[in-house]
Amino acid sequence: MRCKLRKIICAVLCCGVMAASCAAQAAGGKVPVLMYHDLTDDAAATNSMTITAERFRWDMEFLQQFGYTALLPADLIDIQSGAREMPDKPVMITFDDGYRSNYDYAYPTLQQTGMKAVISVVAYNMQPSSFASDDRHSLTWDEIYEMANSGIIEIGSHTYNLHNPQYGGNGAPDGVNGVMRLRGETQSAYNARVGADLTNALTMIRQYTGQQTVNYFSYPFGAYDAWMEQLLNQNGVRVSTLTNGAVADISNGLHRLPRYRIMMDNPVSSLLRQSERAAPALARVSVNGAEASLPAYNINGNNYVRVRDVAKLLAGTTSEFSVNWNSEAGRVELISFSAYTPRGNELAPLPAGSKQVQSVTEPTVADYQASMVAAFNIDGSTFYKLRSLGDLCGFRVDWDPSSQTVQVTA
Structure with a gap:
């Protein structure tokens, strides 16, 4: 009898998972994910990671004018589970690092255009307002709290401090690159080192924002490691992104989603040209x-x-x-x-x-x-x-x- 009951329960659960997956596929499952970092009001200061605040405003106006619906990581989770439907023209807007310009420029523009975005912060670099300097480049926790409670911003993790500045960051010696494993590192050692960083980041985000869950992680430098995905799942982080340019398809899962890097010479109006x-x-x-x-x-x-x-x-x-x-x-x-x-x-x-x-x-x-x-x-x-x-x-x-x-x- 117990065996039969277990089979029935398993069948019901399997049907639920399949239905959720089919719901995502029936809606298309495809979402362009846009990647931003820093914004500036100085056109001469733009580069591969920085565009002008004006260009960002034009990007958001384009999405608004052509009827796009901006989704947050929590929305993707709901869509994949079948709790809500995929909109006709979905898009996800992401910011990496946690720059001050996200509050000064991006946040007001998102409010004006009805868009939403997720900001993945390097928690170590975020500052208490009482210690924030006038020339700071990073967000304060007070600014993050305000945005996280606005209904249009979700806060995710970009690690606590694993961009490896002590090794020179991306392109560091011995293969140290974001959350990638060290040469010869065992999985238990990796879990202790990287897992502690992730725990610190998630704890700080919850503490300073009031978010009950942290749904999103963006891989530093887009450098993926399968061990990290296991840690994310163990900590309830269900959505993650890389930096390879392609359309994301959530019917294939919510981890390792590709993103398009938006630059001055690659604006949204060209990328998503109608x-x-x-x-x-x-x-x-x-x-x-x-x-x-x-x-x-x-x-x-x-x-x-x-x-x-x-x-x-x-x-x-x-x-x-x-x-x-x-x-x-x-x-x-x-x-x-x-x-x-x-x-x-x-x-x-x-x-x-x-x-x-x-x-x-x-x-x-x-x-x-x-x-x-x-x-x-x-x-x-x-x-x-x-x-x-x-x-x-x-x-x-x-x-x-x-x-x-x-x-x-x-």
């Missing part, structure tokens, strides 16, 4: 009560119109704006309350037939402020949602469902 099918359409528009039609491309149920057509339509109103193409920067530049100079080809009909189109990779500049806006460059013209142009240039856009007309107040 490729969509566009069908020609006509957008019915009313400008201050006067009806007109704008040639448009319907992309995913939204009409995108040529920016110069809109500028022509609003010429002479209080919301007119000028349009300039900056060929060197590869972007559109708009000036509100400025007269538009027609080119003569505005409002030209679009060619018949749908086509594959790609999103723009550079921001739009409106009144000298650059923002990442959902837009597509099609046949040499840039197409935007009318509401986006209204937000950029200050005119009101409403939808009248009874007449199926976009109403513009300019």
